[in-house]
Amino acid sequence: MIPSTPPAGVSVPRLKRPAPLREGVYDALLNLIVTRALQPGQHLVESELAAHLGISRQPVREALQRLSSEGWVDLRPAQGAFVHVPTEDEADQLLAVRSLLETESARLAASSATPESVVLLRELYEQGVQALAGGDVDAIVAANAAFHAAIMELSGNKVLAELAGRVDRRVRWYYTPVAPQRGRESWKEHAELIDAIAAGDPERAADAMRDHTDRTRQISREVRREEEGSDKGKKEERTPA
Template identity: 60%
Template sequence: MPSTELPQQTSARRIDRPVPLRERVYQAMQELIISRQLAPGQHLVESELAEMLGVSRQPIREALQLLNSEGWVDLRPGYGAFVHAPTDAEVDQLLAVRAVLEGESARLAALNADADGIARLRKLCAEGEAALASDDVDGMVAANAELHRCVTELSGNRVLLDFVSQVDRRVRWYYTPIARNRGARSWEEHGRLVDAIERGDAETAAQIMREHTERTRHSYLEQRAENPEPDEQPAQVRTRRRRAAPRV
């Protein structure tokens, strides 16, 4: 009769614990940075962030350390914490890598996408165009990010999806200030991309995606040249926001 006892070397499966408060604060602050509710160069005051998010200063301090380690926040001794202001080189390099990764995503999606996948892409295009019509920048950014992620999911390549996911939040951060300027042209390009994927035209889909991501890169850099972001803003957290900050 088989033994019902577990081998001595078997490790017990740990029960998932609730997400630590610092992680939830980190996620909330990261979203505020991505949406530009906390702007590049902005001085982050712990007491004001704690009041905004409904927590004590300790998880704010811990979250700032995490954000600093990942390049979202700069901790300056003697001055405090500031939202990181990305350099032109940082943006250029990341968006150039994105063009390569997502060009391959589009090529593979054209070879692997099924009818349900195409329907998802069409739905996301409709959502983006509706957001454009109502001048909903947050909606445009969200639909854009979801469409690009969907293309990569349809590629069927999990490793590629992991790489694209690593740069997704940065892309959203960079895309937010140009979403309105890219506007209709961006969604026209998305429509042509989906058409090529639906036809199974892998090379055309890859070319459209590469050109699309390159236009986004150039648009961002052109806007930066015309309207440089300040290195530093007043030492306070802005209270005017497009939507209420999440409480954690």
């Protein structure tokens, strides 16, 4: 349940009515889920969401139904709406698809890279390193997404970019808990990837991206199992002997 006032550091903007309200509510709630301002498993109360957004309950209800159809929200009879809790299989399957798409994008990017595009990648890399130094997880996740999107754009394959775009938000959702653990190793891998693309070496770039995304997939599994073990331990502590 969302508290009567937003948690510290969480900004829930009021929506301007001239904008398409249904889409605006959907985008606002999805962003809160992706950034984990609304945590997996959290109860979503229509009246409270409507109050925070400064609107009526009807567009909130419609947005929750759409989010449910897309797998972001679970609607439970007689209980209400809850942020979906992704399973290990869901996360693993999505990250596996991501690895396939991005490995090919890196291969193509290395074949079409220009000096200007390499400069852009290095600028995005520096932004990521700065976000890492600042310890801002949201900024790190955003920088990571921007870096990978730039490589996808550089691939020149519009179909590939479209497919990657469809999974981008969910990848960010799964990546957020992993970002602190990946830390400097992730950006070191990004630097190696840039060097391969700058060298115009498609196979080296593909190998670097495959290793990079597979490592993220592996860490994601480890983090989820640690979380599940922690949750199990807490439940056992609360259970009377």
